[in-house]
Amino acid sequence: MKSSDYQTMETSGNKTLRSSVNQTAFEPKIVAFLCNWCSYAGADLAGVSRFQYPPNIRVIRVPCSGRINPLYIIKALYSGVDGVLVSGCHPGDCHYISGNYFARRKFALLKRFLEYLGIEPERVQFSWVSAAEGARFAQIIQKVTNDIKRIGPFTYFKKRINTKEGV
Amino acid sequence: MKQAEYEITNTVEKILTDNKVDLFIGYEKGTLPLRTSPCFLSKGDDTSRLVWNSFCSNNLAVYLPRIMSTTNENKKRKRVGIICKGCDSRSLVGLIKENQIKRDDLFIIGLSCTGIVDSKKVLSQLNGNEIIDVSEDTESITVKLKDTEKTFDKNKYLYESCRNCAYSTPKVYDVLIRTAKFSPQVVIPDTSVVKFMNKTREERWKIFEMEVGRCIRCYACRNACPNCYCKECFAEQTQPRWLCVTNDLPDLLFYHTVRIFHQAGRCVDCGACVRACPMDIDLRIFTRMLVDEVKGRFDYDPGLSIEEPQPLATFKIDDKQEFMTEPEVNNVKGYKK
Numbered sequence: 001m002k003s004s005d006y007q008t009m010e011t012s013g014n015k016t017l018r019s020s021v022n023q024t025a026f027e028p029k030i031v032a033f034l035c036n037w038c039s040y041a042g043a044d045l046a047g048v049s050r051f052q053y054p055p056n057i058r059v060i061r062v063p064c065s066g067r068i069n070p071l072y073i074i075k076a077l078y079s080g081v082d083g084v085l086v087s088g089c090h091p092g093d094c095h096y097i098s099g100n101y102f103a104r105r106k107f108a109l110l111k112r113f114l115e116y117l118g119i120e121p122e123r124v125q126f127s128w129v130s131a132a133e134g135a136r137f138a139q140i141i142q143k144v145t146n147d148i149k150r151i152g153p154f155t156y157f158k159k160r161i162n163t164k165e166g167v
Numbered sequence: 168m169k170q171a172e173y174e175i176t177n178t179v180e181k182i183l184t185d186n187k188v189d190l191f192i193g194y195e196k197g198t199l200p201l202r203t204s205p206c207f208l209s210k211g212d213d214t215s216r217l218v219w220n221s222f223c224s225n226n227l228a229v230y231l232p233r234i235m236s237t238t239n240e241n242k243k244r245k246r247v248g249i250i251c252k253g254c255d256s257r258s259l260v261g262l263i264k265e266n267q268i269k270r271d272d273l274f275i276i277g278l279s280c281t282g283i284v285d286s287k288k289v290l291s292q293l294n295g296n297e298i299i300d301v302s303e304d305t306e307s308i309t310v311k312l313k314d315t316e317k318t319f320d321k322n323k324y325l326y327e328s329c330r331n332c333a334y335s336t337p338k339v340y341d342v343l344i345r346t347a348k349f350s351p352q353v354v355i356p357d358t359s360v361v362k363f364m365n366k367t368r369e370e371r372w373k374i375f376e377m378e379v380g381r382c383i384r385c386y387a388c389r390n391a392c393p394n395c396y397c398k399e400c401f402a403e404q405t406q407p408r409w410l411c412v413t414n415d416l417p418d419l420l421f422y423h424t425v426r427i428f429h430q431a432g433r434c435v436d437c438g439a440c441v442r443a444c445p446m447d448i449d450l451r452i453f454t455r456m457l458v459d460e461v462k463g464r465f466d467y468d469p470g471l472s473i474e475e476p477q478p479l480a481t482f483k484i485d486d487k488q489e490f491m492t493e494p495e496v497n498n499v500k501g502y503k504k
Contacts, residue, residue, distance in 0.1 A: 071401060071425055075409055078421045085492075091484070101482035109431045109460060109479075111490045116364060116456045117424065118372025125492040139494030156372065157424075159417045 028082035028148040032057045032141070033072070035065045035100075038089035038130045045134030053138040054145040057085065064088065066099030070110045073124055078157040083123050083148040087140070090128040100128075122147040123154060168303060171278065171346045172219045178276055178342055179248065180214045188248035188274050192230055194223040200298040201286035201310075205230070219250070219346075221284040221303055221321060225391075226439040227251070228258035232267040232396035248274035252283075254328075254437035256337030257470025258393040261433055264477060267396055270339075277340030282321065282329035284308060289324055293317065305346075328438030328451060331357040338471050360456045375453070379423045380416055381446040388450055389426060391443035394433045401425060423450070431457045432478040435470045 034040040040061050046053065058081075062068055065088025073084050086107065094100040107126045115121045125144050129137045175193065182188050195206035195216045203223050206216055227249055235245055251259060256277060262268045293310065300311040308319045333354045337343065363371060386402065389395045401409050402422050410421045427450065436458050440450045461467050464487065465478040 070428055071409065074421060074424055074428075078410065078417060091488070098482065101484070101486070102479070104486055104488055105465070105479055105482055106431075108464060108487065108490055109457065110428065112460050113428055113431070113457060114424075115368075116371065117375045117453070118368050118370070120368065126490065127492040136494060140492060143492065143494050157417050157420055159411070159415065 026149060026153060028056050028145065028153065029080070030057045030083040030085060030144060030148060031076045031081045032059050032085040032087065033062050033065075033068050034059055034129075035067075035088040035095075036061055036063050037095035038093060038128075039065075039087035039137065041131035042087075042129040042133050042137040045131065046137045047134075049134045051134055051138040053141040056145045056148075057141055064094065064096050064099035065103040066094075066096065068103065068106075070106060073110065074157070077123070077154060078159060080158050082154045083125070083144060085125050085127065085140070085144050087127045087129045087137075090130050093130060119156060120151050122151055168220055168305070168346060171344050172217070174344045175219055175250065175276060175278075176214050176217050178344075179208065179217060182248055182274055183208065183210045183212075183214070186210070188246045190234065190245060191248040192227050193217045193250045194219065194225070194227075197222070200301055201284075201289055217250075219278065221282070221308065222286055223250075223252070224283045224286075224326070224442055226255050226258055226393055226437045228255050228262060228393040229391060229439070231259070231262060231273075231393070235268045235272060244272060246272045246274070248276065250276050250278060251337050251340065252278055252280040253332065253335040253337055254280075254435055255393075256339055257334060257435035258437060260339055260470040260473055261435065261477075262393060262396070263473055270473065273341075275337070275340045275342075277337035277343040279336040279343070279345045280329075280332075281305075281335065281346055282325040282332070284319075284321055284324045285326045289319055292319070326438050326442070328436055328441070330355050331436075334468075334471070339473065357455060357459075359452050360459050363452055363456070376416065376420070378448050378450075378452075379419050381448055382414070382419045382423065383446060384412070384414060384419070384422065385445060387443040387445060388440035388448075391439040392430075393437075393439070394430055395426075423453075427453045427457070430454050432461045432465070432467065433469055434458055 034043055040059070043059060065086060068086055073086065076084050088100045088103060089095065091100060091104070111121065111124060111126065114124055127140050129140060179191050179193065183191060189209065191208040193206050193208065194203040196218055197203045201222055203218060203220065203225070205225055205227060208214060208216070231247065231249070234247060256275065259268070259273070259275065263270050289308070289310065293312065296312045298310055299313060302309050307321055310317045310319070331354065363374070366374070389400060410418050434454045434457060436451070436455060438451060440454070444450065461478050467475070467478045469477070
């Protein structure tokens, strides 16, 4: 599904929304780890300002991007999400002075490592969003959702449990 | 070799009788040919048990966090002497940096290592014949079989990790013993990571799945690794339970991805995990990538100096951040610039 398809679907309102639930259109689940002080407030601002962005993200609020253990990201993928977004304060703006600098080093290695193993680089994304950047937040969610719609569902790590309907 | 063994025995005898250390960790003859076992000696024990040869593969640093725990206040302070090859000493430095052991309580006998011979490679050449005796000189190993003798060129039968070793001589030690006729090693740069990266994404994932899919979750790779000293490993935690205790592929992939990633900036590429693996999983190709990435990105080689902070415990204001996502176009509805 192309991103343009998504936009037309969005504009035609409730009718398409209902049909998209019934139909096969792939709606990814994306977990977004947002830092409490910047990105979470940025998301809040995007909401208050009524910017529209895809409803595919599930937000997890964390105290700081430095709080995010790479284990959480891999656990999210294992638990069945199609993509992960991590967002924190811009470098220099961390509430805890240096948390995002440490996070940046961790994320750099994690991103390269997952890519090396053969996971699409779009699966796990990192961004900086400040509390004043509601529009930027909406744009980033739009981009991440489009990316993940393009590359399709994530099945590599997913724990499959046999049910009556099959796997 | 014999000269080095003699020097080791003398030094150990001396430090044990002088009460410089309470315990000494070295190698002794293994129960199988072409193997050695770790050997723990206290005062009064027979130091002639100690050996030094081309089969001393174990990374002895792995025992130190358990013996020298600095977190337990009630435990009596234990001073430990240890034999270290280049890679082991780098593991030691990592443990000192991470406050698992204290440098003051250690007596390190450094050995300039010329590479450890992979006994599996040698055994594969013997067609299952019983080994009567093994002898070695600086260049080669002679294996005596029932009716014949076979000679192997050491350099051709080294472990892969020894082939690419750039730090064969310890940087941190109390006594350094040079092996006889020591000649500087020729370092062969490791191209496996580049080769792996040149494959397509799907191929890479397939190889990772194939390698890791053989895993039987014995955790030998973790237990053999000096960096894996957590009292409770994430793989066995129950609150929260991170992953199921099964051999399903997703669980194996999860376990190995996280275990390998925990080595980022800490792995000294000693190859202990690969040697410990009963399923011959090539874990090194994945850990090696992190070694290279850390070197390239942060210009850091683990285990060379005690003072230098570890790459993930420090930062620079201008670290590269080319991997961060930037929005492409201004496509947000309801937003007017």
